[in-house]
Amino acid sequence: MAANLPALDAPDLAFADAARRVRTLGRRRRSGAREAVALAAVALVALAATLLDAPVAVRAPLGLALVLLVPGHALARLGDPSRRSLTAVSLAIAMALSLSVAALAALGLDAAGLSVVGDNLAVVLAAVTLAAAAGIAARRTVAGHARSPRPTLARSRMPALFLAAAAVVVGASVALSHVGAVADDRADHFTELWAVPTAAGASGAVQLGVRNHEGGSRTYRLTVAGPRGAGAGEITLADGATWTAPLDPPFGRGPATVTLDLAGHASPYRRVTVAVPLS
Amino acid sequence: MSARVPKRRAGGAVALVVALTGLVARIERVAVGRTSTPSRPPRRLNVRSGGRRPPDRLRGERRGTADHRGLTAAAAATLLASLGVAIMAAADEAARRDIAVAAPLYWGALLVIVLPLAVVACAREVGPPARLLALIALGLGLYAVKVVHSPDGFTFNDELQTLRSVRDLDTTGRMFVENPLVRSYPYYPALSSTTVGLAQITGLPIFVAGLCVIGAARVVAVVALFALYRAAAGSDRVAAIATIVYATNPNFLYFDGQFAYESLALPLALLALVAVVRLGDAHRRRRPAIAAGALLVTAGVVVAHHLSAWWLAAMLIALALVSGVIRRVPERRRLMVGAAAALSTALVAAWYFGVAGAATRTELGPTFRTATDALVELARGRAGTKPPFSAAPGRSDPVLEKLVGLGSVALLGLALLVGLWQVVRVAQRRRSPLTLVLALLALTYPATLVLRLTQAGTEASNRSAEFVFVGLGLVVAFAAGAVGHWLRSRGPAVARLALPLGLAGLAVLLAGGITIGFPPFERQPGPYLVGQGSRSVSAEGKAAAQFAAQSLPPRSRIATDAGNRLLMLAYGGMNPQAGIASGLAVPDVFFSPTYDPVPRTVVEADKLAYLVVDLRLSRQLSATGTYYDREEPLARQRTSPVDPAALAKFDAVPGLARIYDGGNIRIFGTGEPPVG
DSSP states (O other): OTTTHHHHHHHHHHHHHHHHHHHHHHHHHHHHHHHHHHHHHHHHHHHHHHHTTOOHHHHHHHHHHHHHTHHHHHHHHHHOTTOOSOOHHHHHHHHHHHHHHHHHHHHHHHHTTOOOOHHHHHHHHHHHHHHHHHHHHHSOOOOOOOOOOOOOTTTOHHHHHHHHHHHHHHHHHHHHHHHHHHHHHHTSOEEEEEEEESSTTSTTOEEEEEEEESSSOEEEEEEEEETTEEEEEEEEEOTTOEEEEEEOOTTOSSOEEEEEEETTSOSSSEEEEEOSOOO | OTTHHHHHHHHHHHHHHHHHHHHHHHHHHHHTTGGGSOSSOOHHHHHHHTTOSOHHHHHHHHHHHHHHHHHHHHHHHHHHHHHHHHHHHHHHHHHHTTOTTHHHHHHHHHHHHHHHHHHHHTOTTOOHHHHHHHHHHHHHHHHHHHHHHSTTSOOSHHHHHHHHHHHHHHHHOOSOOOOSSOTTGGGSOHHHHHHHHHHHHHOOOHHHHHHHHHHHHHHHHHHHHHHHHHHHHSOHHHHHHHHHHHHTSTTTTTGGGSSSHHHHHHHHHHHHHHHHHHHHHSOTTTHHHHHHHHHHHHHHHHTTOHHHHHHHHHHHHHHHHHHHHSTTSOHHHHHHHHHHHHHHHHHHHHHIIIIIHHHHHHHHHHHHHHHHHHHHHHHTTSSOOOOTTOSBTTBOOOHHHHHHHHHHHHHHHHHHHHHHHHHHHHHHHHTOHHHHHHHHHHTTHHHHHHHTTSHHHHHHHHHHHHHHHHHHHHHHHHHHHHHHHHHHTTOHHHHTTHHHHHHHHHHHHHHHHHHHHSOHHHHSOOSOOTTOTGGGOOHHHHHHHHHHHHHSOTTOEEEOOHHHHHHHHHTSOOEEOOSEETTEETTHHHHSSSSTTHHHHHHHHTTOOEEEEEGGGGTSOOSSSOSSOTTSTTTTTOOSOOOHHHHHGGGGSTTOEEEEEOSSEEEEEOSSOSOO
16 A cells, blocks of 8 residues: 555646646746836836936935846846845846946937936936836746745844844944044134136126134124225124125225234234236 | 942943854854754754654755854844944044044954954855855945045045046036046046936935945945855855955955945956856856846946956956866857957957047056056166155154065965965866966966065056955965865864964954055044145145135136145046146146246146145145155155245235135136136
8 A cells, every 4th residue: 555655646746746836937927027017116216206306315215226226137137037036146246237237328328419417317227127127027937946945134033133233333333434524624723715706707896705614603804905095894704604795896906905804813814816907 | 320320331331242242152153163063953843844854854954044043143243343343433533533542443443344254254154145245244344444434525536536527427417528637537437427327316415326336336346256256166165265365455445445437347347257257157048148247247347447347358368268278178168258258358449449548548558657667777776676665755654564564465475375286276176267367367466566666666566456366365265275174184272273363364464455555644534644645635625625616717727736636626626737837847836936937837838727825735744755746846755845935935926816815725816718
């Protein structure tokens, strides 16, 4: 009896195997179609977000996917349908292909006489993704070899927690560094003074400007001296604030000198000369 | 209340120590190989089958458990490495405040980032996913070191020069707009176009978009290296060791993490090389897809960076030649590699001769020419050797750093000798042309050291490290494997030394690479320094550049010092001039004690509309020995700062107008038409 079992079981097993294969193939086809739809959806939503000028919080993740991942992943899946999960290797391949597609697409736009701007590039990248997605959906699924189950980060709670914690620590480190670097920049205290012609042929008018980087509100004394006389006034500026004013030529032809004084500093604190021919 | 605070702090410290101990324990469990003999059966096995599964399934479960533990260890090491990044951020903050602890913290942080991840990546009983996770974390962790160095904008020389081309593309929407400092940048527009595209599509600032692009490239680089070494060595573990050795090359930390074209192109080139190697082994159905992918990525490399594209073509040609020589290589594989080599060479040649040749020659020609001339002069005995580890006269690296740098070179030389013998054995056994080609590439390492004997050759040597180490990484990994095998054969007591010895060697290679590649003042942020790229970027300089962008005609021709030149180029939109004009050096405008006759001649001949004068150059010795550019008189020989009177002379010149005064930085209008 026991000896007959394999012979009896064999056709059943073969049938079961065939049925499983058919089911698996169907699942793979559906899976391929689902993935194609998902890729196309991401590309279209990212394109819409770009063209409609959606808020950065919406555009940023979609745009990162559209430029760095989605076109390459779609092309890689089109070329190798048996690769199903997003592993580190397939991620790297997708990113490399996406970066190459983006670079070549920009070159193509320029060669075609079109501007290399985000909107145009998004259209091309979305079109590449849609074409590849259509190819994935239409392509007859090739049976991939059976792969032994491997643990993935999605299924492993502890590694995922560790990685999330690491990302938080790195993010916080970068944020704190940024705060430190900005504070370091602000530690340099200085004031800018300038005098430049407003525009070519604009009746000789000069634009005067003062910008305060002293780390707090400051009151300056501005003096303009020309061949025929001088004028002075006080300006109070908050930290980071800018004052500009047109300087008409009341002081005659020839160079004028603009000086800026600040209490507690040598006089003049800043000085510029107006060299444009004042009429 | 006051008594509770110390208790809480102590509790927090204990919790931190316990947590760190837990992380280290998880890493150590993998490092010492306990996963191969788990102390208890896997839980899932007991629950589902009660131990009645067939042997192959059992092996699968055990491997799965080992993989799971490997992933957990890799993730734990990643968490530890992230603490290293936090320490690095603290070290950089200390450096900004000029606190002495900055340097020890810097080295400590690097070791915390690298060593735990290296332990997991190189452990015996770890699967490829865990190794790759650890390696990617290592690559990104070292990239984070560069990010926290300059977290609020690009500061490195090449970054600011690249930024000009990026901003030109961003504002005009056109490619190939002239870059006045590096003419070749617009002709290799891959980085500019992807960054501008990403910034405009996402709405992110260009700086953040650039960081994302280079971060993605870093992931590609690490995965491609691992895949390349895996194909060459036939071992995941050797591949992981080789990848880590590659990461110790002098340029991995900063140069190839900066926002510049090579940082994008080299990873793509590595992946293209992997694709061609895999093409020969792939199933017939998969070959067209792999070939198409390799072609696409190769085209991306060609429009991204000249040296990377040439290196890729050279590697493929070498691979084709070696495949032709080795008799047992299948004919099909020979044909495929030959076709790939021919195609990539054709693409490189077409781009060079059709588009970028003149600009590329302008950029690279002088570098190679001066390096060659300096070597010839040295060989003829007409010139002396450059003292090692000295960025400028009067500035020498600390003795300990010199020793570590020399130690790393000695270690690499020794490993090269041991590893080559192993490589030849493996290449013969595995019929692997790739292994031989990488070994041949590693053999060029001693030649790059010879280049360092001259100042001009040092730059060429620096720029070759990231390419040469692709071969050197594999050879050193084989050497490490041979040494480990020898230690294990001496008995358990000696075998226990393998891990600490390996980690010590890695620490020396890492520290030595950084010491050789970057002088101390360049590794961390800090107070303003004259003549040094990232340390010459100051708030005053940025403010002056922003003034220029807002108030001066775009692309005006200007002359200024090395630090302000980059800011005026990138943020100011100006066209800085350097080098020689009418037979006179442009820096003479600033060094000359009087305005007549030399400065006036240069200003008129070079049509300089504005002169940007930085008074700080008269108060500090240059960190690199130059103040303006290489053409300046007494370049790298000055022992005192610029004469203050020479910088003050412009105020007394009739016809020159001081149009901007920012304290240290002054801008003078010369009366020349703004746009030449």
